[in-house]
Amino acid sequence: MSISDHELAIEAAEAGAAVVRSHxxxxLTHFPKSAGDFATTADIEAEKAILDVLRGARPDDLVVGEESGRTGTGDNGRGWLVDPLCGTVNYAVGNLLASVNVALRTGGRVAVAASADPFTREVFWTDGVAAYVRRAGGDERLEPSAHSGLVDVNLDPPFPNGDVFSAARMLADESFTERFRPRVVSTTLAVAWVAAGRRAAYVTDGQLRDSVHFAAGIALCEAAGCVVTGIDGQPVHTGIGGLVAAADEQTHAALLTLVRHQGRRRD
Known part of the structure; x- marks a missing residue:
């Protein structure tokens, strides 16, 4: 292997980001996928650029792409998760909030990952030991911080745990607004921002195991030292699912209290 896995993830994410910028x-042609969801020419061409990079360097690895599905056998225990444009709806209407996500799972764990911002040209990446942001050819270690009080929430369905948790209900809770300032950017770039100290936390419902959208951001947060669990406080990808990624223990505990408060109200 002439290139390390983390450098390959960065190279692949940058290749996808270049395509996204170019379009x-x-x-853009829209390709309907499901109710309210679609891909564009940029999604499909960015994914092809990413897969070309990965296939050129690691032809025997499994690749799971959001648009193209599974390719390769995965017999070697290595699998790449590719989200070529997270924030497609934003992008399609001219909003610059989007990311390109590439993550590698080995031995059942996602460690190596990169999340590229096509427009700032920053790449948030991890080698599984620490997390960094690369800009203008230099790397800076990520340091989580809750100082901003900004918490991003995901309001996109599905909501598998709607009986005990709703992000919309949480935003209406006075205890939330007394401590935090909500944000909704509708791209998992916001998960990387938690690792980078630009958000205090990120909260979403959903079953996120093997998610091409969230794998990179979760790996970044874990490597940066964030507190990362499901919405029930259990280890991520266990319990009822969802995600609470917080810059520190205090922020994480406060958000879990808000989630549990919803469950008690509905008993």
Whole structure:
């Protein structure tokens, strides 16, 4: 292997980000996927660029792409998770909030990952030991911080735990607004921002195991030293699912209290 896994993840994410930039502002063909969800020309071409990089360096690895599905056998226990454009709806209407996510799972664990911002040209990455941001060719270690009080929430369905947790209900809770300031950017770039200290936390419902959208962001947060669990406080990808990724223990505990408060109200 002439290139390390983390450098390969960065290279692949940057290749996808270059395609996303090149299509920005152009007339995009939409390809319907499900109710309210679609891909664009940029999604499909960015994924092809990413897969070309990965296949060129690791032809025997499994690759799971959001648009193309599974390719390769995965017999070697290595699998890449690729989200070529997270924030497609944002991007399609000219909003710059989007990311390109590439993550590698080995031995049942996602450690190596990269999340590229196509427009700032930053790449948030981890080698499984620490987390960094690469800009203008230099790397800076990520340091989580809850100082901003900004908490991003995901309001996109599905909501498998709607009987005990709703992000919309949490936003209406006075205890939330007394301590935190909500944000909704509708891209998992916001998960990387928790690792980078630009958000105090990120909260979402959903079953996220093997998610091409969330794998990179979760790996970044874990490597940066964030507190990462499901919405029930159990280790991520266990229990009822969802995600609470917080910069520190205090922020994490406060958000779990808000989640549990919802469950008690509905008993």
């Amino acid at each position: 920005y502002g152009s007339s």
